[in-house]
Amino acid sequence: TTDSGGNTAGGLSIDVPDVPMLEELGEMESEVNIVAWSGFVEPAWTDEFTAETGCTVNRRVAGTSDEMVQLMRTGDYDVVSASGDASLRLIAGGDVQPINLDLVPNFGDDIVEGMKGQIYDTINGKSYGVPIGRGANILQYNSDVVTEAPTSWDVAWEADSPYAGKIIAYDAPIYIADAAVYLMAHEPDLGITNPYALDQTQLDAAIDLLKQQNDIVSEYWADPAAQITSFAGGTSVLGTSWEILRKLTDDDKFKSVLPEEGSTGWSDAWMISALSESPNCAYAWVDYTSEAEVNGAIATNFGMAPANGAFCETSDEAAAHCDYFNATDEEYFSNVWFWTTPIEQCIDGRTDVTCTNFQQWTDAWLAVKG
Amino acid sequence: MEGRLSQIRPSLSSPHPTERNTMNRRAQLSALLALPMLWLIGIYIFSLVMLLVTAFWVTDPFTSKVKPGFTLRNFEQIIANPAYASTSIRTLGIALAVTVLSILISVPLGIFMAKVASPKLRAILAVAITLPLWAGYLVKILAMRITFTEEGFFNSMLGPLGISGPGFSIVTVILTLTYLWLPYMAVPVYTAIRQLPPNLFDASADLGAGAGFTIRTVVLPLIRPAIIAGSIFTFSLSLGDYIAAKFVGGSTQMIGSIIASNINLNPPIAAAFSLVPIAFVVIYLVSVQRTGALERM
Amino acid sequence: MHASAQQASSESDSLTAPGAVSLTGVSKQFGDFTAVEALNLDVKPGEFLSMLGPSGSGKTTVLRMIAGFENVTSGSIHLSGVDVTEVPPHARQVNTVFQDYALFPHLTIAENVGYGLRVAGVDRTKRRAQVGLALDQVQLSAVADRLPHQLSGGQRQRIALARALILRPQVLLLDEPLGALDKQLREEMQIELKQIQRDVGITFIFVTHDQEEALTLSDRVAVFNKGRIEQVGTAREVYEFPATEFVAQFLGLSNLVPAELSSDGVQSSVRPERVRLRAASSAASAGAISLLGTVSETVYTGPTTRFLVDTEGGVRIIAERANDHHPSAESAFARGDRVRVEWTKDHASRIG
Amino acid sequence: MHASAQQASSESDSLTAPGAVSLTGVSKQFGDFTAVEALNLDVKPGEFLSMLGPSGSGKTTVLRMIAGFENVTSGSIHLSGVDVTEVPPHARQVNTVFQDYALFPHLTIAENVGYGLRVAGVDRTKRRAQVGLALDQVQLSAVADRLPHQLSGGQRQRIALARALILRPQVLLLDEPLGALDKQLREEMQIELKQIQRDVGITFIFVTHDQEEALTLSDRVAVFNKGRIEQVGTAREVYEFPATEFVAQFLGLSNLVPAELSSDGVQSSVRPERVRLRAASSAASAGAISLLGTVSETVYTGPTTRFLVDTEGGVRIIAERANDHHPSAESAFARGDRVRVEWTKDHASRIG
Amino acid sequence: MLRLSLGAKFTLGTIVAISLAFMYIPLFLVVINSFSAARISSWPITSFSTIWWEKAFVSEPIRAALLNSVIVGLGATTIALVLGTLVAFALQRYTFFGKQSVNLLVVLPIALPGIVTGVALNNTYNRVLEPIGIEVGYFGMIIAHGTFCIVMVFNNVLARLRRINPSIEEASRDLGATPMQTFRLVTFPQFRSAFVAGAILAFALSFDEVVVTIFTAPPGVDTLPLWIMNQMARPNEASLVNVVATVVILASFIPVWVSQRLARGADERE
Numbered sequence A: 001t002t003d004s005g006g007n008t009a010g011g012l013s014i015d016v017p018d019v020p021m022l023e024e025l026g027e028m029e030s031e032v033n034i035v036a037w038s039g040f041v042e043p044a045w046t047d048e049f050t051a052e053t054g055c056t057v058n059r060r061v062a063g064t065s066d067e068m069v070q071l072m073r074t075g076d077y078d079v080v081s082a083s084g085d086a087s088l089r090l091i092a093g094g095d096v097q098p099i100n101l102d103l104v105p106n107f108g109d110d111i112v113e114g115m116k117g118q119i120y121d122t123i124n125g126k127s128y129g130v131p132i133g134r135g136a137n138i139l140q141y142n143s144d145v146v147t148e149a150p151t152s153w154d155v156a157w158e159a160d161s162p163y164a165g166k167i168i169a170y171d172a173p174i175y176i177a178d179a180a181v182y183l184m185a186h187e188p189d190l191g192i193t194n195p196y197a198l199d200q201t202q203l204d205a206a207i208d209l210l211k212q213q214n215d216i217v218s219e220y221w222a223d224p225a226a227q228i229t230s231f232a233g234g235t236s237v238l239g240t241s242w243e244i245l246r247k248l249t250d251d252d253k254f255k256s257v258l259p260e261e262g263s264t265g266w267s268d269a270w271m272i273s274a275l276s277e278s279p280n281c282a283y284a285w286v287d288y289t290s291e292a293e294v295n296g297a298i299a300t301n302f303g304m305a306p307a308n309g310a311f312c313e314t315s316d317e318a319a320a321h322c323d324y325f326n327a328t329d330e331e332y333f334s335n336v337w338f339w340t341t342p343i344e345q346c347i348d349g350r351t352d353v354t355c356t357n358f359q360q361w362t363d364a365w366l367a368v369k370g
Numbered sequence B: 001m002e003g004r005l006s007q008i009r010p011s012l013s014s015p016h017p018t019e020r021n022t023m024n025r026r027a028q029l030s031a032l033l034a035l036p037m038l039w040l041i042g043i044y045i046f047s048l049v050m051l052l053v054t055a056f057w058v059t060d061p062f063t064s065k066v067k068p069g070f071t072l073r074n075f076e077q078i079i080a081n082p083a084y085a086s087t088s089i090r091t092l093g094i095a096l097a098v099t100v101l102s103i104l105i106s107v108p109l110g111i112f113m114a115k116v117a118s119p120k121l122r123a124i125l126a127v128a129i130t131l132p133l134w135a136g137y138l139v140k141i142l143a144m145r146i147t148f149t150e151e152g153f154f155n156s157m158l159g160p161l162g163i164s165g166p167g168f169s170i171v172t173v174i175l176t177l178t179y180l181w182l183p184y185m186a187v188p189v190y191t192a193i194r195q196l197p198p199n200l201f202d203a204s205a206d207l208g209a210g211a212g213f214t215i216r217t218v219v220l221p222l223i224r225p226a227i228i229a230g231s232i233f234t235f236s237l238s239l240g241d242y243i244a245a246k247f248v249g250g251s252t253q254m255i256g257s258i259i260a261s262n263i264n265l266n267p268p269i270a271a272a273f274s275l276v277p278i279a280f281v282v283i284y285l286v287s288v289q290r291t292g293a294l295e296r297m
Numbered sequence C, D: 001m002h003a004s005a006q007q008a009s010s011e012s013d014s015l016t017a018p019g020a021v022s023l024t025g026v027s028k029q030f031g032d033f034t035a036v037e038a039l040n041l042d043v044k045p046g047e048f049l050s051m052l053g054p055s056g057s058g059k060t061t062v063l064r065m066i067a068g069f070e071n072v073t074s075g076s077i078h079l080s081g082v083d084v085t086e087v088p089p090h091a092r093q094v095n096t097v098f099q100d101y102a103l104f105p106h107l108t109i110a111e112n113v114g115y116g117l118r119v120a121g122v123d124r125t126k127r128r129a130q131v132g133l134a135l136d137q138v139q140l141s142a143v144a145d146r147l148p149h150q151l152s153g154g155q156r157q158r159i160a161l162a163r164a165l166i167l168r169p170q171v172l173l174l175d176e177p178l179g180a181l182d183k184q185l186r187e188e189m190q191i192e193l194k195q196i197q198r199d200v201g202i203t204f205i206f207v208t209h210d211q212e213e214a215l216t217l218s219d220r221v222a223v224f225n226k227g228r229i230e231q232v233g234t235a236r237e238v239y240e241f242p243a244t245e246f247v248a249q250f251l252g253l254s255n256l257v258p259a260e261l262s263s264d265g266v267q268s269s270v271r272p273e274r275v276r277l278r279a280a281s282s283a284a285s286a287g288a289i290s291l292l293g294t295v296s297e298t299v300y301t302g303p304t305t306r307f308l309v310d311t312e313g314g315v316r317i318i319a320e321r322a323n324d325h326h327p328s329a330e331s332a333f334a335r336g337d338r339v340r341v342e343w344t345k346d347h348a349s350r351i352g
Numbered sequence E: 001m002l003r004l005s006l007g008a009k010f011t012l013g014t015i016v017a018i019s020l021a022f023m024y025i026p027l028f029l030v031v032i033n034s035f036s037a038a039r040i041s042s043w044p045i046t047s048f049s050t051i052w053w054e055k056a057f058v059s060e061p062i063r064a065a066l067l068n069s070v071i072v073g074l075g076a077t078t079i080a081l082v083l084g085t086l087v088a089f090a091l092q093r094y095t096f097f098g099k100q101s102v103n104l105l106v107v108l109p110i111a112l113p114g115i116v117t118g119v120a121l122n123n124t125y126n127r128v129l130e131p132i133g134i135e136v137g138y139f140g141m142i143i144a145h146g147t148f149c150i151v152m153v154f155n156n157v158l159a160r161l162r163r164i165n166p167s168i169e170e171a172s173r174d175l176g177a178t179p180m181q182t183f184r185l186v187t188f189p190q191f192r193s194a195f196v197a198g199a200i201l202a203f204a205l206s207f208d209e210v211v212v213t214i215f216t217a218p219p220g221v222d223t224l225p226l227w228i229m230n231q232m233a234r235p236n237e238a239s240l241v242n243v244v245a246t247v248v249i250l251a252s253f254i255p256v257w258v259s260q261r262l263a264r265g266a267d268e269r270e
C-alpha cells in the first residue's frame, strides 16, 4: 500500500535478533536512563513521574540519530526517543526489545492513525516502539525576498533558482531522501517509488542533484539554532525547515509550505534497550509519556504533532497546537515520507535489485560536500 | 649560563657514571615516570590502539555493528571516494591557514606589547589576549555567527563602506578557528619576544640594521621555537575541529565532520580515516620535535 | 694639573677629524634619577680613552648615548664634528662591543661577523672574503661555522670585536669587554686589544671598572663618579695627581693626609709605594714629610709587601715596598716595629 | 722547594683534629672526561686555604665533592677524621657560600639566614634570636625583612655568608664568593671575610681565580691546573718558588729563564720585580746573572713601571720597578735605552 | 631596544587594534545579546529585556551543568597537576632514552582531534572496562579531561623548572635540609606560580571542552558546554546561553587576574 507515503509496507520481514519481550511488570527499580532529543525529557513532567513511580530520570540529550544509536549501544541507557532513521538500526542490531503493548495501557486508540505500525518501529509484526510525535520537513521562505509564494521544491533544487546562494539545506545523509522525493516527481523515468529504497542508479541521480544543489546552497543546518539564525540573519531566504523552527523565528515574514512533491518527515518513538537494567521503570516511562497530557506536553515543548490525538481535545491551546502542527490531519501527512533507515532489502517491495544501505548513503553524502 | 646548567644537570646517558649513582637515578626516574606513563600509555595509547585496530574491522551494513576481523576495505573505500582526499587537503589547508594567520597576528602583537607598549598598556594587553580563552568555545562560535551572518554585525558596520563579509564559508571557518586558538599562539610569542636579550636589538642596530631587518633576521629566528610551540596548538586544534565548520562553514566539510558523521554509524571507517589527522599531527610533531620546540611549549 | 683644561685648546681643530667624539653638556635622566649630569668630554681621533668608575656611575649610559641606544635628556653629541644627537644608532658610524658580547645565538660565527655587511647589502662573495680576513685578524678562522654557544668566553669576545671592526667604524665603543674573562685570559686579551687598536688606528672608548686595566691600556682615562666625570687625563695624571679624594681612592690604595700634616696646609693624597719606610732611629729627611709610627700589620701580596703604620699623629699610613732585587726586601720590618714614614711634596697630590 | 712535600709530614698529626678536611686519591670523571685526577689534599683546622686556578681546572668540582653534591669516582674524603665519602650533603657538617649566592628568592633575608635552623627544627623564638645575632655580625639587621632581589651584590654576599655561618660548620666552602662584585666592593669584602674567619676560627676553603686575592687572604694556596694540584704552599712559597712553569705563570708576571742562561743549568723563573735594571755601562754584579739588552717598551701601571728588555741572548725579560719614593723612579729608562738586567740566584726558582 | 619609526609604530598599533576588535566584537555581541528580548542571538537587537537573566538565575539545569563543569574541571586539573608535574620533573632533571617520546606522549592528547580521543576513550570504557566490571561513570569524563590537560601543567612547570637556579636546591641541602624538606621549602615555592598558572589553564581547557565530553559524559550529566549544545538543539530558550557566557566571561577575570599577578610576582623576583 502506498497511500500514506508508502511507508506501511507491513509485509516486510527482516532477520532480526530474537530479543525476549517482557511478559509482566515487576518492582520498580530506582532509576531510568534516557537518551532523548532535546526537550523530550524535562522536569516539568519527569518530577511527577518520579513522584509516582520512584524512578529517578537521568536524561542524556543526543544531537543526532547516529549519536543516539551509539549511546544506546553502550548499554548505559534504558530508553531512547528514536527517530525513524535510527529505529531500524536499533532493532536489527538487537539493541532494543520488543514492546509488550499490553503493558502500555496508554497506547490505545487515541494514537493517531498515521503513527501506528510503521515499518521503522514495527518489524515482523512485533512492535518495538511507542510513538511520541511527528513533523514534516517543509519548505520555509522569507516572504520579503521570496515574494511569489513557492509551491514546488524546484526553487531549492534547480541550478537556476532565483535564490541561488541563499538556500539552506539539511545536513545529514538522510537528506538524500529529500532529493529522491524531488526526483520522484520530476524524473519519473528513474522509477523511484519510495525515497528510502534507492538502487545504485537512483542513488547516483539523487547525489547528482544534491551536488547541483551544493553550488547554490548558502549553508547546511543540523542544529535548529543555526537554522533559525540563518533565516533571521539573512544568510538564507529559503530551504528545509520544521514548523517549530518557523514558529521560533517570531517573525511573520517567514512562511512555509508543504510543496506539491510532498516531503520527508520524521516521527519519533520510545524504544526500550535490550540490555535495560530498569525495564520496569522503562515501561512505566513509556506508558506515562504516552498519556495524552504528557505526550502533549512533550509535543508542545518540542514543537511537533503529538502521537496521542486525545491531547488535542484537552484544551483550546492544545487544539490550537494540534491545528498548527496538523496533528490529526492524515491528509497532510499522507504526502510525507517519514525517515526510515535505508537497507539493502528494497522496502518498496522490489526484489530484482539491491537497494543502497545507509552506509552507502553516508559515504555518498560526503561526496556532496566534497 | 648554559654551560653551567648542563654541568649541573646529571646525565644518565654518560657512559661511566658510578654504579651506585646510576641505580639511584634510575630508581628516582622510574618513580617520577611510573604514574604518568601508566596513565598515558595504559589508558590513552591503549585506547587509541584499540580504536585504530577497528580500522581493519568490518561493520555490518544493516545494523552498523562492528565485527572483529581483518579487512582493508575501509581504506579502499577512503581511497575510492575522492571526497575523503579533497576534505583532507582542505582541512590541512585550513589548519595551515589558521596557523599562518595566527603567526601574522601574534608577531606584531607581541612586538607591540613587548617593545612599544608602556608597562601599563602591556599589562592590560596581556589580560586582553588571555581573556577570550575563557569565553567558551561554543559561545565564541555562535558569536562569530552573529558577526558574519548576512545581515550581521560585520556587514551592517562595514556594508556602508562597500565592504561585504565572507558570509559562511571556508574563510569564516579560518577566521573563527584563528579567533578560537589565537591566545595559544599569542601568549608564547609575546613571552618569547619579552625574553629576548635587549642587547641583541642594540647589537643589530649598532651594526646598521633598521627595525624591519632586525625583526626579520634576529627576532623571527629566535622566537621560532615559540612560534612552533604555538603552532602545535593552532594546527592540531584546527585540524581536529568540526563544530566551527558546522556552524560558520556554510557547506565547508572538514576531516572532523567526516569522522563525526561516521563514528557512530561506521566506526571502522571513522577509525581508518582518523589515521589521516593522526598522521598529519604526528608528522608535524616529530618534525618540530627536532627543533626542540616541544620542550618549550 | 687638570688634564682636561690643558687639552681643550690644543684639540679644537682635531675635533672635526674623523673619529673624534665630543659630548657637550650631556645629561641623562631616568625618571627622577639623574644618571649622567651635564657631562663634557672630547675624545681625540685615534685615541684610546678609558672610562673608569664604580658600578652605577653612568659609564654604560654615556656609551649608550654615544652609540645612540639612549636619547640624551639634554646636551649634544658630535661625531667627527657632525651633530648626531638625533641620529638613530644604525645610522651612526660607531660600533659597539657589548659587555656580554650580544652575539646572535642563531647565527654562525661567520654570519655574526658578516651581519653588518649583510645589512649594508654587500654581496655574498665579497662578504665571505671580508669575513675571512676579519676572522684571520682575530685568529679564529677555524671556528667560522660554529655557533656562539660553542665558543669559550675569550673566543666570543674576539668575535664580538671582529663583528664590530669589520664595518671600519670611526669609533669603537667597548663596554667592559673583558669583564667576564678570567685573569689570565683577560691579560692576553688586553695585549691583543691594544695591538688591534694600534693596527687599525680607530678611536677606542673603553669602559672598565678595573683601574689597572685602564691605566695600562689607555692614552687617557676619564674617571666617573655618580654621573659626573671627576677627572680626565693620562694614566700618570690621574694616578699621580688625583684631582679629588674619589679619584685618589678609586685608582688604587691611597693615603689621605689631613691638611694639618701636609706642608702647605691642604689635604693631599700619597700613594703607598711613594711612602718611604725607614728605621725609627734614622733622622727625618729634609724637605720631606716625616712621621714616626708602629707597624700594625704586614701583608704579603706577591710583588710587594704592604705595611700598615699607625703614626703618632693618629693617622694610619699604608706603605708598600716592592719585593725587589734587594735581598730580603719584604722582611725589612715586622709587625710592632717602630718606623719612620716619609714622603716628599712632589709625591703628594693636593685634593679638593 | 715543593711546598706540598714540606707540609705533608708536619701536618699528619693535626689531621684528626676537628675541622680538618682530607682528600685521598680523589678522582672525578664526567663521562670520558677526567675533571679531577687522583687528588690529595689536607686542610688544617682553622686554616684559610685558597684554591687557585684557571677556569675549568676542577676547583668547583673539588668543592662540590667536599660538600657532597658530587659523588667521587674514586678516593675518599674525611672530615675531622670521619669518612664522609658516602654521606649526603645535608648530613655533612660543611656549609657553602655559592658563587651566585643561591639565596632563596622567595624568602626574606631573615628567613634565608634562619633556614638552616628551621630545617634543624630549632624553635621560632630561638631562631629569631640567632638570626638577629648573625645579621648583626654582617651588619645587615636593617634589611631583615627584605627579599634578596632588593639587596645589592655586596649585601647578598654577606647574607650568603651569614646563612652558612649560622650553623657553625666545621668547614666553610666558598666558591668565588667575590667574583661578581666590583673591584672596590671586592676589596672591602676581602677584608671583612678575613676578619670573620679570624673571629669564628672556622676552616675556610676558598675558591678564586684571582691570584692577588689568593695571596693576600690565605694561609695556604693550592694551585690547580687541569684537574690536578700543581703546588700547595703559603703565599710566599707559591709566589716566590713556583714548582712548575704553570704556577710561575699563573701567579703573576714571570720571566722564564732557559737552562743555558741560569747559573746551575736548569730552567728557572724570575719575577719581574726581582729583576734589577741598571745602565748598560755599569759592571755586572758578582754572583748575579747579568745580561745586556735594549728596552723595547715601557708600560706605566700606576704603582709600577714595567720595562720589556730584549737581551742580547734573544730572551725577552720583563723588569718591573716600583714608582717609589726615589724621585723620578718611573722615568729612569726609556724605550731604546741600552740596559743591563740582573738577578740573583736567590730570586730565581728552579722549575720542573 | 627595538627602534621603530613612527610609521612602524602606527602600523603595529593598527594591527593590535584590529586584532583586539576581532577578539572583542564577538564577545561584545554575546554580552549585549544577553539583554535582548529575542529567543535567539541576533543583530541588530530590536528590543531589550532582562528576561533571560531572570530565567537563568532560577534555572536548575544551568546550575547543575555549572556544578558538573566545575567538578570535572577540578578533577581534571588535579590529575593534570600531579601527572604534569611528575613528567616535567623527569624531563627537566634526567636524561634518558626515550625522553623525546615521553615528551611527544604528553603533547599527543591535545594534538590529536578531540573526536578521536573521545571515541577512543569511550570505546575503552564500554568495550574493555565495563565487560570486566569496571564502571568508570562520572570519572570517565574526568579521566579524559585530565589526560589532555596534562600538557598545560607540564609546559608551565617545565618552563619554570628550567629557570630555577639549580644551586638553590643545593644550598638547601647544604644547610641540612633533607630532599623532602628541600622540595617543600625551596623547590615547590619556586615553581608554585607556574603550577597555579598551569592549573588555571588546565581548568580553562576542561571547562570549555565539548567534543571529548560528548563521548565520555555519563547519562544524565551535562557540563556547561553540553548544556549549551542542547540549547542549540532546542532554540526556544537559546538566549540563555548568552547570559551564561556573559557570567563566565565576567567570572574569568578572576583567574586571568590571578595568573597575571603570579606572572608579575615571578618576574620581579628574577
Ligand SMILES: Nc1ncnc2c1ncn2[C@@H]1O[C@H](COP(=O)(O)OP(=O)(O)OP(=O)(O)O)[C@@H](O)[C@H]1O
Residues within 6 Å of the ligand: C030, C033, C035, C053, C054, C055, C056, C057, C058, C059, C060, C061, C062, C209
Ligand atoms: N633604563 C634605565 N632606567 C632607570 N635607571 C637606569 C637605566 N639605565 C641605567 N640606569 C641607572 O643609571 C645609573 C648608571 O647606570 P650605568 O649602567 O650607566 O652604570 P655603569 O657605570 O655602567 O655601571 P656598571 O659598572 O655596573 O655597568 C645606575 O644607577 C642605573 O641604575
Ligand SMILES: Nc1ncnc2c1ncn2[C@@H]1O[C@H](COP(=O)(O)OP(=O)(O)OP(=O)(O)O)[C@@H](O)[C@H]1O
Residues within 6 Å of the ligand: B006, B007, B008, B009, D030, D031, D033, D035, D053, D054, D055, D056, D057, D058, D059, D060, D061, D062, D209
Ligand atoms: N656535570 C658535569 N658534566 C660534565 N663535565 C663537567 C661537569 N661539571 C664540570 N665539568 C667539567 O669539569 C671541568 C672542571 O670544572 P670545574 O667547574 O670544577 O672548574 P673550575 O675550576 O671551577 O672552573 P671555573 O673557574 O670556571 O669555575 C670542566 O672542564 C667542566 O667542563
Ligand SMILES: [Mg+2]
Residues within 6 Å of the ligand: C059, C060, C061, C175
Ligand atoms: Mg655598565
Ligand SMILES: [Mg+2]
Residues within 6 Å of the ligand: D059, D060, D061
Ligand atoms: Mg668553578
